[in-house]
Amino acid sequence: MKSIQPALTGQGNLLPVTGNYVLENLEVLEGNSVKLYRVLKDSQGAFKADPVTPSSAKVLSAEERGKKLFLIDKDWKSKLFMAQASFDALLEPLLAQSPQERNEAVHDLKTMLADLKNQETEPLVKAQAIMDSVSRTFLLNKASLKLKPQEVTVHEKTMARETEAIVSSALEMADDPTLVTGLFAAFQDLSNGQTVNHVMRVFASFTGFLRHYNSLHQHRLSQTLRKVFPAVYLESYRRLFPNLHARWMISDHLLQFPAMGFLQMREYALGALLHDIGKMGNLDYFESDSAYDAQQIRQHVFLSSGLILMNYGSEHGPARLLAGDHHNALGHPSGYGVSRLDKERTQRPQVETVRCLASDPDGFATGEALGYLPSEMLAVVDIYDAMIDTSRTYKKAMSPTEAVAFLEDTMVASNKLDPVLVDLYIDFLRKQGVELPDNRGFDYKTGGL
Ligand SMILES: [Fe+2]
């Protein structure tokens, strides 16, 4: 162990802290072997700093504890966050558990959320609890779900049932708009580039977006759209449907925007929670420029969809479509997904594509529509999140302003996202306090509902 010169600590990125600070963080400092130095004067009166253990702060007098006698890595907290939240590190202990233990864990989360739902607790506290439970639930599912039908037992069925109940509670709680805003405030900036953080944010944002959509629906969304469509959106849809007869180029026909019932929303929210469950833990690192493996990335939608079918059963078709088709890109050649592959494989005669969004899985499966409404909603949320993510190793994060510009000027302009859904999402983001330029979004373009 070598002394360091405090005078040089600027270079070492070290911060002076008190003994009290060390004692407050004792457990985590020790548990993670965070480097700590004690500042001392040597016999010549010069300062030096020796490496010490955090518990050495215990022997200080009360007066000494208040003085800044220690030096610590300025970024130790964020380094710890990055290290501890690594996907594999989170997953490993869960993989080591028995199926019964994992089911008990998910059961406890369900009970805790159900209790919390009925309590008068601050929205921010509730938001934190929801997101903790949701990310835990995602990891428990990841550790539990089986890929082979013969391996699926009553344990996986229990996991599926409890997860549904957790999604229900989260969705019920998201009925409170202040809570949705709280979810945003708490989690938009928290990222270490790992799948589980992405899933958490996408789940929160998507659930809020569903609620927002539904409230717009009650406030004459279809009527407003019908009125402004020719002036505002027709051109964009012309690009998607260059040959469609003019009588079909109306919003009522192109876009199926029905009200969504609670059970439907729950199904979609479940799909959002599980949409990337087939991603490998370290997939985000494969997405670097140097090691971009398109094949491996594409694989996750098939895995996610297969896992849902196998472990949640065939009654969860819509959730499966969200997982399997969230990279559908409105049928653009650059997109991919389960339905597309099914269509190619079965080669069943396709009906003419005459609408952009179908609200029922069949309308999409037959080829009548380019996209399935909730999958395309998820795609908007998913891409926005990937763009603002500060920690993806393969690209620089965009600001929210840049990200919405990208959604509209690149993704919509190249026919990969639905123009109206992108505008509705921009308004939703603004409602959550995200600062965005005034000249974007549905409200701006239509003059409000
Ligand atoms: Fe994905």
Ligand SMILES: [Fe+2]
């Ligand atoms: Fe995703």
